Every structure is written in C-alpha cells, then in structure tokens.
Amino acid sequence: MATEMALVKPISKFSTSSPIFSNSRYGKFTTVRMSSTSQSTAKAAAKGGKKAAKTAIKETLLTPRFYTTDFDEMEALFNTEINKNLNQSEFEALLQEFKTDYNQTHFVRNKEFKEAADKIDGPLRQIFVEFLERSCTAEFSGFLLYKELGRRLKKTNPVVAEIFSLMSRDEARHAGFLNKGLSDFNLALDLGFLTKARKYTFFKPKFIFYATYLSEKIGYWRYITIYRHLKENPEYQCYPIFKYFENWCQDENRHGDFFSALLKAQPQFLNDWKAKLWSRFFCLSVYVTMYLNDCQRTAFYEGIGLDTKEFDMHVIIETNRTTARIFPAVLDVENPEFKRRLDKMVEINEQLLAVGETSDIPLVKNLKRIPLIAALASELLAMYLMPPIESGSVDFAEFEPQLVY
Ligand SMILES: [Fe+2]
Ligand SMILES: [Fe+2]
Numbered sequence: 001m002a003t004e005m006a007l008v009k010p011i012s013k014f015s016t017s018s019p020i021f022s023n024s025r026y027g028k029f030t031t032v033r034m035s036s037t038s039q040s041t042a043k044a045a046a047k048g049g050k051k052a053a054k055t056a057i058k059e060t061l062l063t064p065r066f067y068t069t070d071f072d073e074m075e076a077l078f079n080t081e082i083n084k085n086l087n088q089s090e091f092e093a094l095l096q097e098f099k100t101d102y103n104q105t106h107f108v109r110n111k112e113f114k115e116a117a118d119k120i121d122g123p124l125r126q127i128f129v130e131f132l133e134r135s136c137t138a139e140f141s142g143f144l145l146y147k148e149l150g151r152r153l154k155k156t157n158p159v160v161a162e163i164f165s166l167m168s169r170d171e172a173r174h175a176g177f178l179n180k181g182l183s184d185f186n187l188a189l190d191l192g193f194l195t196k197a198r199k200y201t202f203f204k205p206k207f208i209f210y211a212t213y214l215s216e217k218i219g220y221w222r223y224i225t226i227y228r229h230l231k232e233n234p235e236y237q238c239y240p241i242f243k244y245f246e247n248w249c250q251d252e253n254r255h256g257d258f259f260s261a262l263l264k265a266q267p268q269f270l271n272d273w274k275a276k277l278w279s280r281f282f283c284l285s286v287y288v289t290m291y292l293n294d295c296q297r298t299a300f301y302e303g304i305g306l307d308t309k310e311f312d313m314h315v316i317i318e319t320n321r322t323t324a325r326i327f328p329a330v331l332d333v334e335n336p337e338f339k340r341r342l343d344k345m346v347e348i349n350e351q352l353l354a355v356g357e358t359s360d361i362p363l364v365k366n367l368k369r370i371p372l373i374a375a376l377a378s379e380l381l382a383m384y385l386m387p388p389i390e391s392g393s394v395d396f397a398e399f400e401p402q403l404v405y
Pocket of ligand 1 (some may be wrong): 139142170171174251252
C-alpha cells in the first residue's frame with residue numbers, strides 16, 4: 001500500500017527563500033506533493049523531476065490521516081460554565097510547562113545531515129525517504145488539528161486554547177525538521193498543497209481524544225525506542241535525525257499527558273461501558289495499523305539494526321501499559337494470542353498486496369480480495385473480543401507532568 005504519491009514537481013517553481021530549501025547547495029530539488037513515497041516518485045526525484053509525474057492522490061487505510069472534528073461540540077466541552085469537571089489550575093500548570101518550551105533550541109541542523117544522506121544509497125535510500133515523508137505528514141497532521149483547536153477555543157477557554165497553539169508550534173517544528181531532512185535527499189513535501197488536497201477524516205471530539213492520546217503516546221514510544229537502540233548500537237546510526245529523538249519524544253509525551261488531562265476533565269468519556277468498548281477499538285486500530293505498516297517496511301527497521309516485529313511489539317506493549325493508566329479498558333497485548341493474530345494479519349495483508357500487483361482485470365482482483373478482506377476482518381474481530389484488561393484510574397489521581405524514560 002505504498003502507492004499514495006500524487007504529484008512530483010521541480011522545485012524551481014517555488015521560492016528559494018523558503019526555509020525548506022535554504023540550506024541546500026542543489027538546484028535540482030523536487031517538491032513531493034503527497035505522502036508517502038513510491039518507486040516512481042523516487043525515480044522522478046532522482047531525475048530532478050523535470051517532467052511532473054501526475055497521479056491522483058490515493059488514500060489508503062494505512063496512510064497517515066488528517067483529522068477534523070465538531071468544533072462547536074469542542075467549545076461546549078471546554079466551557080467552564082457548562083463543564084464543572086474542568087480543573088483550570090491543572091491546565092494552568094500544563095500551560096506553564098508548554099510555555100517553558102524546553103526544545104526551543106533543540107532542532108538545529110548541522111552539516112552531518114547532508115553528508116550522511118549522501119552515503120545512504122540503494123534500497124535503503126528509498127525507504128529512508130519514505131520514512132521521512134510519512135513522519136513529516138503525521139507531524140503536520142497534528143499541527144493542523146491543534147492549530148485549528150487553538151483558534152476555535154480561544155474565546156471559550158483561553159488556557160486550553162493556548163496549550164493547543166503551543167502544541168501546534170511543537171508539531172510544526174517536528175514537521176519542518178523532517179522536511180529539512182528530505183532536503184538532504186533533494187526532496188521537499190509541499191505542505192501547503194497537502195493542507196488543501198488531503199481528505200480530512202471526521203471524528204467526534206471524544207474519538208479525537210482517544211485517537212490523539214494514543215498517537216502521541218505511541219509516537220513517544222517509537223522515538224525513544226529507536227533513540228535508545230541507536231545509542232547502544234551506534235554502528236547503525238546512519239543519519240543524525242535519530243540523535244534528536246530523545247528530547248523530541250518528550251514533546252510527544254507532554255502532548256499525550258495533555259490529552260490525558262483533557263480526558264480526565266470529561267469523565268463521561270471514560271466511565272461507562274461504551275467508553276470501554278471505544279477504548280479497546282481505538283487501541284486495536286492504532287496497534288494493527290502500525291504493525292501492518294511497519295511490516296511492509298522491514299527494510300527500514302532492519303537498515304537501522306532493528307527487528308521490525310520485535311520493535312513493534314515492544315512499542316505496542318509499552319504504549320498499552322501507559323494507556324492503561326487513563327483508558328478504562330485496554331487490550332491484552334501481552335497474551336501470545338494477540339501477536340499470533342497480528343502475524344496472521346500480516347500474512348493476509350501480503351496476499352492482498354500481491355493481488356494488487358497481478359495483471360488481472362479489476363473485477364477479478366476484487367473477487368480475489370473478498371475472502372482475504374473477510375479473513376482480515378475476522379482476525380480483527382477475534383482480537384477485539386479477546387478478554388480485555390480493565391484499567392484506568394477511578395479516582396483520577398492528581399496530574400503530575402513528568403519525564404518518562
Ligand atoms: Fe510531533
Ligand atoms: Fe505530538
């Protein structure tokens with residue numbers, strides 16, 4: 001499913017004063033207008049992208065998503081007149097944390113980046129570009145959502161609104177840093193185009209809370225795990241961006257803690273049977289999406305000396321343990337049956353991808369896909385129905401921001 005690329009364009013059309021391009025010595029840049037990469041894009045990029053290769057944007061279930069929500073409902077949720085559970089002093093404390101801006105001077109590049117990128121070649125180069133593109137898109141998606149929430153909540157709850165704006169600052173920084181990483185490979189994502197052209201997935205506020213909490217925490221665990229692994233195995237440190245992950249992931253951790261505080265301020269999203277069902281559903285979709293995505297990109301993880309499945313299971317288990325502190329129910333991911341079913345899904349997904357590669361006519365392809373999709377759905381359902389772990393903090397203990405290592 002790595003065929004979501006839309007449009008490749010020579011960079012010369014764009015202002016060279018853009019920070020994305022400012023530190024490059026190359027004239028043959030290519031602006032990539034969609035994540036994530038495909039073979040054809042990389043080839044076009046390698047040629048300098050003189051002839052723009054146009055294809056339609058293809059969204060798949062596994063593409064990083066852009067979200068939108070019901071902003072009126074959000075406003076009502078954060079109205080202190082309506083919601084008496086809002087602990088404003090807790091949000092004030094969080095706001096001070098975000099204002100401190102621990103990573104203000106962290107994201108500074110050096111000449112190691114370009115030198116390292118020039119040494120990465122062959123299939124690893126291609127997969128590296130894809131990693132940067134997908135990560136940049138995911139970070140940028142957070143930026144857009146938080147920026148809009150910051151804007152829309154300004155009147156109702158200025159403290160919460162400012163935290164959202166400061167989180168969008170962090171995500172813009174992360175996305176920008178990844179995009180500069182792409183410039184080392186003579187590429188740049190056209191983020192303005194992405195903003196307009198991508199489809200936005202609508203989630204009601206409560207689902208935004210579950211989904212973003214999980215994506216921040218899973219992001220934290222991914223970054224810190226890669227960072228620790230490369231610190232112990234420096235021979236795999238082939239590109240300096242990973243050295244920045246230690247402080248970077250603390251941003252994601254703080255973002256997750258903010259969503260945890262938001263959820264606590266909305267106990268109706270945590271304390272009934274529906275909340276338990278939805279919590280399990282979101283855990284399942286986030287974990288499965290990551291596992292299937294990463295298993296399609298094992299070359300990247302192997303390239304930095306990781307075993308993809310081991311890495312993913314570690315991230316899933318740690319994220320699940322963190323999530324159990326706030327969600328009222330989580331999945332029993334440490335039960336061997338969970339991993340067995342994940343691996344089965346990877347096999348089925350590979351068969352599905354193989355159907356797409358055949359030269360059959362679309363009707364035949366679709367007929368071949370039906371039993372495979374049914375098999376995937378039945379694995380998903382079986383995982384969802386595995387006995388869950390009751391979790392969460394009933395008394396909602398005092399929130400204490402803390403670094404997690
Ligand atoms: Fe981020
Ligand atoms: Fe984040």
